[in-house]
Amino acid sequence: MHASATNAGARTLFDRARRVLAGQEEPAPPQDEPVDIRFGIERVLRNARKPQTVPRTVEEAAARAVSAVEGTLVAIDTINEYLMEALDLTTEALKTPDPAKRAMIADRYEELRSSIDTVAAGASFQGVNLIDSGRDALEIRLPSAGEPRHAISHITLVAGERGLSIKSPAELFASEDEIDAARQTLIAARLRLDRATETFLNQASMLAPHLGLVEAD
Numbered sequence: 001m002h003a004s005a006t007n008a009g010a011r012t013l014f015d016r017a018r019r020v021l022a023g024q025e026e027p028a029p030p031q032d033e034p035v036d037i038r039f040g041i042e043r044v045l046r047n048a049r050k051p052q053t054v055p056r057t058v059e060e061a062a063a064r065a066v067s068a069v070e071g072t073l074v075a076i077d078t079i080n081e082y083l084m085e086a087l088d089l090t091t092e093a094l095k096t097p098d099p100a101k102r103a104m105i106a107d108r109y110e111e112l113r114s115s116i117d118t119v120a121a122g123a124s125f126q127g128v129n130l131i132d133s134g135r136d137a138l139e140i141r142l143p144s145a146g147e148p149r150h151a152i153s154h155i156t157l158v159a160g161e162r163g164l165s166i167k168s169p170a171e172l173f174a175s176e177d178e179i180d181a182a183r184q185t186l187i188a189a190r191l192r193l194d195r196a197t198e199t200f201l202n203q204a205s206m207l208a209p210h211l212g213l214v215e216a217d
Contacts, residue, residue: 075123
């Protein structure tokens with residue numbers, strides 16, 4: 001994961017959540033090896049189909065929320081890979097004067113745009129999707145925390161206007177202006193992903209004390 005995999009605190013948090021939920025999730029790939037995005041997405045989708053039960057403890061509720069964030073970050077990383085490929089396509093289109101070849105590039109660009117929506121729609125965990133076009137959020141009741149609940153917010157990361165604002169190439173990249181506009185949109189979309197990742201990590205890290213983790217001074 002482009003943010004979480006290099007964050008030691010996040011790795012510790014996710015590892016602890018998996019231990020709390022032992023038997024409910026498959027082990028994650030070793031963190032010192034490249035993350036298998038397909039494995040992560042398949043794991044999230046399998047967990048989303050499992051029967052939902054009420055958490056028995058605050059620790060279990062916190063672990064579920066942290067695991068949901070981990071799955072969400074795997075989906076975000078997949079979307080980020082699609083955006084990087086789309087950026088490469090715009091570079092290729094700028095170097096290609098042939099309108100027919102530009103049209104073929106635009107077709108692939110549109111496929112990636114559709115794939116972003118597919119990943120966002122499938123990024124559910126414990127019946128909650130934090131990045132699709134809906135409004136799901138996670139609320140964890142923490143009766144011992146002095147606050148009634150802790151929320152992990154919803155951030156829309158679909159391709160459309162409410163999310164990443166990635167438009168279909170209506171002119172099939174026939175003009176450089178359209179290609180340049182697409183590039184700027186993709187750069188802005190990647191920044192939005194980075195901000196979303198940071199937000200989810202920050203919100204999940206606040207649950208660390210309920211998983212028996214204490215941050216070092």
